[in-house]
Amino acid sequence: MRLLHRASPWRTLFAGERLPDPSRLPDLLAPLREALEALGPDPELADAHAWQPRLVTALVRLDLPAWRISQLISDHNAWLTRRAIRLAEAEMAGQGWGAPPVRFCVLVLGSGGRHESLLAPDQDNAMILEDYPDARHVEIDGYFQSLGERFTARLDAAGIPLCQGHVMARWPMWRKRLGEWRRQLEIWSAERRVKRVQQANILLDFTPVYGDEALAEGLRDWVAERLPGAGLFLDEMGALFDEQPVALDRFQRLAGTREGAPHERALNLKHQAMLPLVAAVRLLALRHGVRETDTRRRLAALVGRGALDAEHCHALTAAHARLQGLLLAEQRRNLAAGRHADGWVDIARLGEDERLLLRHDLQRIRVLQKRARRG
Numbered sequence: 001m002r003l004l005h006r007a008s009p010w011r012t013l014f015a016g017e018r019l020p021d022p023s024r025l026p027d028l029l030a031p032l033r034e035a036l037e038a039l040g041p042d043p044e045l046a047d048a049h050a051w052q053p054r055l056v057t058a059l060v061r062l063d064l065p066a067w068r069i070s071q072l073i074s075d076h077n078a079w080l081t082r083r084a085i086r087l088a089e090a091e092m093a094g095q096g097w098g099a100p101p102v103r104f105c106v107l108v109l110g111s112g113g114r115h116e117s118l119l120a121p122d123q124d125n126a127m128i129l130e131d132y133p134d135a136r137h138v139e140i141d142g143y144f145q146s147l148g149e150r151f152t153a154r155l156d157a158a159g160i161p162l163c164q165g166h167v168m169a170r171w172p173m174w175r176k177r178l179g180e181w182r183r184q185l186e187i188w189s190a191e192r193r194v195k196r197v198q199q200a201n202i203l204l205d206f207t208p209v210y211g212d213e214a215l216a217e218g219l220r221d222w223v224a225e226r227l228p229g230a231g232l233f234l235d236e237m238g239a240l241f242d243e244q245p246v247a248l249d250r251f252q253r254l255a256g257t258r259e260g261a262p263h264e265r266a267l268n269l270k271h272q273a274m275l276p277l278v279a280a281v282r283l284l285a286l287r288h289g290v291r292e293t294d295t296r297r298r299l300a301a302l303v304g305r306g307a308l309d310a311e312h313c314h315a316l317t318a319a320h321a322r323l324q325g326l327l328l329a330e331q332r333r334n335l336a337a338g339r340h341a342d343g344w345v346d347i348a349r350l351g352e353d354e355r356l357l358l359r360h361d362l363q364r365i366r367v368l369q370k371r372a373r374r375g
Helices: 026-037 045-050 052-061 066-094 134-158 179-190 194-204 215-228 229-242 270-287 295-304 310-336 352-374
Strands: 104-109 123-129 175-177 205-211 266-268 342-348
Touching: 026 052, 026 194, 045 052, 045 066, 045 134, 052 066, 052 310, 066 104, 066 310, 123 134, 123 179, 123 215, 134 175, 134 295, 175 179, 179 194, 179 215, 179 352, 194 229, 194 270, 194 295, 205 215, 215 229, 215 270, 229 352, 266 270, 270 295, 270 310, 270 352, 295 310, 310 342, 310 352
Parallel strands: 123 175
Antiparallel strands: 104 123, 104 205, 266 342
16 A cells, blocks of 8 residues: 655745735635735734634635645644744844854744644744854854844744743854754764653654755755654653653543643643653654654655554544644634643543543554554
């Protein structure tokens, strides 16, 4: 069985510098056309971000599946990021900073890097700089520190909050030359240390959103070539699965953590379903030198590498899509009620068939975790 990925025209929606012209959209896409008309052609960053739930409503009306909607949310957030960077660059040029002194690339990390964002994410980003002489560090890094501070501040003001864990290009930890990033990953992957694995997990789901993508591809090449041989590091990555178990008890019944739960019927499907699935697929992909970043493509690539059969790939891809659907639907309900969009899902809302499917999906994820640990 062959697994094919074809480029979708939907993914061009936010690829340009400007938003699509609604007058060019056919009547078939009337909900999207109406949403774009309401936003206007040149919105402020905050207005464009606040419009995102309306975008999602339009896409739901067009019967797009949740996994495709999450890609478009990610694309829209990437568009907002590019615009924030351009505004920051223009501001710096107007203040006499000049053009960027070397090539650079801004990365989006985490769910955005996997093109799997849902509503209300915070910022996770990093920056790769072209290698330059140490003697120019103060001059060059000073420029990019200011750029990182400015574009992340603009996103924060627009409604995409600063990362509480400081995973942003404004900080030296997440702004390095390409050679420094390779050396950093060498250090992180040299032994079994929990903190280093956690930091690497954040970085390894990256995608370039602005600048010279060749820098990002250079880092991706290094990861694909070197990390499959980092056995102790990958083993520790698998050991961390115990810190985030799936929402099943020992009798395979739905049961999750109560810590932070908004009510007794809530399951945290982000932390006890989606992230365990993502982490297991990431680990298996790293073991086999898979270059893809998003979960769906990683699963398909693992079939190509002989690490997963097509049946399991389809089952896990379907499980991932169902989890995205449950999370997105609950987030939309919460926002409509004036609540925060988070990762908790009220299982009382689910029908018996949905609960059975959820149990089945969680059991599949648990099996995948065991497989990923073995290699």
